[in-house]
Amino acid sequence: MTRTTAWRRHPLARYAVLVLALALAGVAYATLVQASKPADAALAAGKVDDVAEGKSLFQAHCASCHGLSAEGTSTGPTLVGVGAAAVDFQVSSGRMPAANPGAQAPRKPPAPWVNDDTVRQLSAYVQTLGGGPTIPTKEQLDTTGANAAKGGELFRANCIQCHNWSGAGGALTRGKYAPSLNASSPKQIYEAMVTGPQAMPVFNDSTITPQEKRDMIAYITEIRSQKDPGGFGLGRIGPVTEGLVAWAVGISLLALAAIWITAKKRRKS
Template identity: 50%
Template structure:
């Protein structure tokens, strides 16, 4: 009876609560993300400040001083660092000439440090997709066969089965994917630029995206062993080529034979 009374002593409840708090605190300290050091925090703040300077000088005319958008450009809240890295890194932004679609630029206006700074600033406005980690960009670690299946289901209707691109409506188009950098392929799937749908982790996992990259890179390596690609449209364009030129040869032969017999 005394033992039962001791187990139910009020002090036991307090001790159990203290023990629970101690265990919870220990687990949190072990598993929680490490706090950034003062130096890294200052470096991050400096990068964001530098990015804001670049943004105000080069992007604010269309997107607004605080990235909230104007009549000339959309809001950038929530697009994340990945969208900035893709748009600026491919030379699509800053946009030189307004049109139905921003084409890939032949000359990127900013270096990697400046692009990273602008991406950090836009990311500070509102949470969004981050620049992908290197492990998701390694085509050799992906499965090109599986990536081909994913690509044909989700991408081929616009970009062509061979990644040659294709026309859309109202002057828009799906750009070719051959020769595009792995990072920019991933970012395009993650952010859905222009007419492209967004394939976030709920639609396609990072592993799926890496497999798609592996498939596209396998086509880069394969090239066109048959000669001219003819738009990579398969038997349609090849059959039309053979029909037109074959017909011309037959007509020419008939004319030549007719003249010779005369």
């Protein structure tokens, strides 16, 4: 009996063969999955061909702050794992590329090179860098049949503390602020909820369901067309502004009244 034959008949041989087979199967599976990740991620954000174009755009317009591999630098955070939705939100709203460093990137007109195609390509590339929330589909953004009243309840419970009841925004700490939602598209509102930009928390689907997100979007877009019963909206900022205006106007009227009464008494005397 040769040594090989004796090894094959050993009681542990079958287990060794099984472990080896499982290890080989695992390596093969991991290789296939890793190879398919860029394609799957690109399909989730756009087209497979967009990845190469997106990488070129990233290196030309984003790498100076975020690093050549999006690993992050002292002036920009890492983009690994942020997802395509975060890129679409930041770039389409003009917040990125940032013009000047500060506590918060303000909304501004998008850069000249930004359009639907370049945003899709850049998003597809970043999606391959660790995955993350994808750009919402048309079905996810369809507010047909959405309950705006329920959306208002959800908005007041989760968002009014920062964004005001009407989405007019408000000040936060350390130079940050909750921006106005009046110029935000339904897609940008949805993306902000799933990515949590700046100081905003993330509202994933387990916290606020996709249907509830559509209800909130319906509420936010509906109140934009509501008329102010008092006449002047005063930016819909809230009672502080209303009180200040009332105080200023009231004091001014009282001062004018006092001057008029005094002048009238002088004429009589």
